[in-house]
Amino acid sequence: MSGNVLFITVDQWRGDCLSSLDHPVVRTPTLDRLAAGGVTFTRHWANTAPCGPSRATLYTGMYVHNHRSVLNGTPLDARFTNVALEARAAGYDPVLFGYTDTTVDPRTVTDPDDPRLRTYEGVLPGFRAEVLLTGEDLSPWARWLAARGVDVPANPGELHLPIPDYPKAEEHGESWVPARYAAEHSEAAFLTDEVIAWLDRQTGAAPWFAHVSYIRPHPPYRAPEGYHDLYDPADGPPFRRHPDRDTETAHHLIHQFAVEVVGCPVDEAEARQLRATYWGNMTEVDHQLGVLLDHLDASGQADDTLVVLTSDHGDQMGDHWLVEKLGWWDESYHVPLIVRDPRPEADASRGRRVDAVTEHVDVTPTICEWMAAEVPVQCDGLPLQPFLHGRAAGPDDWRTEAHWEWDFRSPETHLAEDLLGVTMEECCLVVLRADRWKYVHVAAGGTLLFDLTNDPDQLVNLAGDPIYAPVLAECAARLLSWRMRHDDRTLTGHIATGDGLVVRRDPRR
Numbered sequence: 001m002s003g004n005v006l007f008i009t010v011d012q013w014r015g016d017c018l019s020s021l022d023h024p025v026v027r028t029p030t031l032d033r034l035a036a037g038g039v040t041f042t043r044h045w046a047n048t049a050p051c052g053p054s055r056a057t058l059y060t061g062m063y064v065h066n067h068r069s070v071l072n073g074t075p076l077d078a079r080f081t082n083v084a085l086e087a088r089a090a091g092y093d094p095v096l097f098g099y100t101d102t103t104v105d106p107r108t109v110t111d112p113d114d115p116r117l118r119t120y121e122g123v124l125p126g127f128r129a130e131v132l133l134t135g136e137d138l139s140p141w142a143r144w145l146a147a148r149g150v151d152v153p154a155n156p157g158e159l160h161l162p163i164p165d166y167p168k169a170e171e172h173g174e175s176w177v178p179a180r181y182a183a184e185h186s187e188a189a190f191l192t193d194e195v196i197a198w199l200d201r202q203t204g205a206a207p208w209f210a211h212v213s214y215i216r217p218h219p220p221y222r223a224p225e226g227y228h229d230l231y232d233p234a235d236g237p238p239f240r241r242h243p244d245r246d247t248e249t250a251h252h253l254i255h256q257f258a259v260e261v262v263g264c265p266v267d268e269a270e271a272r273q274l275r276a277t278y279w280g281n282m283t284e285v286d287h288q289l290g291v292l293l294d295h296l297d298a299s300g301q302a303d304d305t306l307v308v309l310t311s312d313h314g315d316q317m318g319d320h321w322l323v324e325k326l327g328w329w330d331e332s333y334h335v336p337l338i339v340r341d342p343r344p345e346a347d348a349s350r351g352r353r354v355d356a357v358t359e360h361v362d363v364t365p366t367i368c369e370w371m372a373a374e375v376p377v378q379c380d381g382l383p384l385q386p387f388l389h390g391r392a393a394g395p396d397d398w399r400t401e402a403h404w405e406w407d408f409r410s411p412e413t414h415l416a417e418d419l420l421g422v423t424m425e426e427c428c429l430v431v432l433r434a435d436r437w438k439y440v441h442v443a444a445g446g447t448l449l450f451d452l453t454n455d456p457d458q459l460v461n462l463a464g465d466p467i468y469a470p471v472l473a474e475c476a477a478r479l480l481s482w483r484m485r486h487d488d489r490t491l492t493g494h495i496a497t498g499d500g501l502v503v504r505r506d507p508r509r
Contacts, residue, residue, distance in 0.1 A: 002207065003304040003306060004209070004210075005087070005092070005210070005308075006210055006296070006305050006308070007083070007209070007308050007367065008289070008309040009214065009310060010311050011216065011217070011218040011312055012311065012314065013282065014334065015314060016334065018040065018338075019032045019336075025231060030290035033293070034340060035351070037350055037351075038307065038340030039339050039346075039349050041338070042353050042354065043334075044359070045334060045360070045402040045403075046404060048407070049313040049404075050071075051313070052103065052120050053069050053070055053072070055100055055124075058310070059364060060076075060080050061083075061365055064405045065430075067080060070409070071411070074103060074120075078108045080378055082124055082364070083126075083363075086367075090371045090372070092206075094126060094127050095209065096123060096211050097131045097198075098191060099213050100124040101120055102123060102125075119136060121135065127211065130194070130210075131191065133187065138156040139156070145190075150185055159180045160181075160220045162180070163179070166178065172229075175273055175274050176276075176277065179223065181224055183226050186284060187216065188288040189291075191212065195212055199301065203301070214285055216285045221274050223277050223280035224284065227281065227283060230279070230283055231279045236275065239319055240320065240331070240458075241318070245259060248321050252448065254327065255327070257419055258326055262324040262326065263323070264318040265318075271318040274318065275318055304342060307339070308337075310360070313332055316332060328431050330458070337363070339388060346389055349390075349392075356394050358387075361381030362383070363381070366385065377490065400435070402431075403432055403479075405428060405429070405431070406431075407427060407428045409427035422445075426445075429442045433452075435452070439475035449475070
């Protein structure tokens with residue numbers, strides 16, 4: 001074992017709101033402080049969405065085409081290891097505060113009535129849930145509130161509803177009205193309080209591993225009082241989209257489908273208010289992160305603790321006429337990553353901003369490297385220690401392109417399949433995003449191509465223009481090579497010989 005591990009995820013946090021340095025409006029002093037003491041990866045990408053699949057990638061270090069947990073509720077194959085199991089094998093007792101959105105492999109369950117078979121909000125194997133807080137079960141938060149004298153409704157989820165008859169509500173967008181809980185009683189405040197109480201019990205103990213998984217700024221888009229009006233909806237950049245939805249959705253039938261399912265408010269003022277509320281939720285979570293890091297400093301544990309902070313995915317927040325997370329859009333996959341290594345060998349890198357392309361598949365290898373544990377051969381990513389301890393550019397052969405995949409099949413309703421007239425296996429797309437070109441390949445048919453230099457908001461699809469046929473061909477070839485390089489390698493490095501079984505591992509994978 002090495003030192004402590006504090007692995008933090010915030011949910012649905014966009015990468016262009018990484019810190020106050022990256023956004024003209026949003027204020028996140030805790031992220032700024034963490035970045036000053038660590039390394040910020042400015043071009044970090046989630047490899048899939050929504051929550052369950054993205055977290056499966058975070059925890060296993062595998063692209064979704066290898067781990068195949070493609071939807072919320074798709075089981076995660078038990079044959080794969082993960083960051084919690086690796087931590088446990090290294091001698092840690094990895095604990096969870098929050099959730100991991102994991103569905104159990106049904107082949108490991110003997111009781112057909114096992115409740116784990118009926119949820120996507122199970123616990124990743126290897127973690128011991130110190131506090132399990134999910135959308136389905138808010139009872140731990142409710143008990144904490146009740147102990148503080150708060151009148152909690154029978155359904156704690158009602159606390160996210162707007163305060164009735166709130167003064168001046170009619171002068172603002174619907175999401176402006178604050179939630180029915182006070183800021184000091186938020187889910188983030190509860191989780192932070194529980195983590196701090198647990199940390200106090202770890203002083204002088206063996207190195208610890210804590211995964212703290214905050215649900216905000218994930219919907220519902222409603223902030224507590226004091227944060228609900230923190231930002232003026234009129235502030236901030238214009239939305240990245242065409243002026244009208246029909247022009248925007250003409251790119252592909254999938255875009256039309258997406259707008260029908262998760263379209264943003266059509267009214268500009270309402271959409272801006274939704275975005276301002278989202279920013280308020282970010283700052284509220286940032287405040288609680290500050291409370292947690294303050295305690296880590298005050299207890300003397302920060303000097304021996306690796307801090308990794310990221311998000312499972314982003315949020316469209318009105319861009320391209322959408323909310324939530326989906327499709328090929330940058331807003332859904334560009335997410336924060338800040339890593340603070342307390343060791344002296346990282347001192348020269350403190351405050352560094354790395355522009356190299358990093359991905360979620362790199363997070364588990366990075367944590368394994370810190371724990372002095374061998375990086376599992378299944379991992380598609382690589383440790384980020386060269387950036388933490390060495391040159392800002394990292395290794396000479398580091399990736400120059402980001403990749404992500406999105407699966408939109410509907411096994412329960414077949415909604416997407418029926419609408420598009422395709423099979424479940426065709427309900428997926430894969431994206432290659434390089435410095436100049438962004439290429440989208442849809443299994444059901446169709447490609448998209450965007451020139452990021454001349455069209456950074458990705459409003460003009462060039463795939464149908466014959467002039468760009470060579471670019472399409474080159475991007476398709478690079479995408480195919482990427483997939484071939486990252487096929488499952490569990491046993492491919494083994495060979496039976498006359499001297500016995502020989503194992504050859506490629507250190508760069």
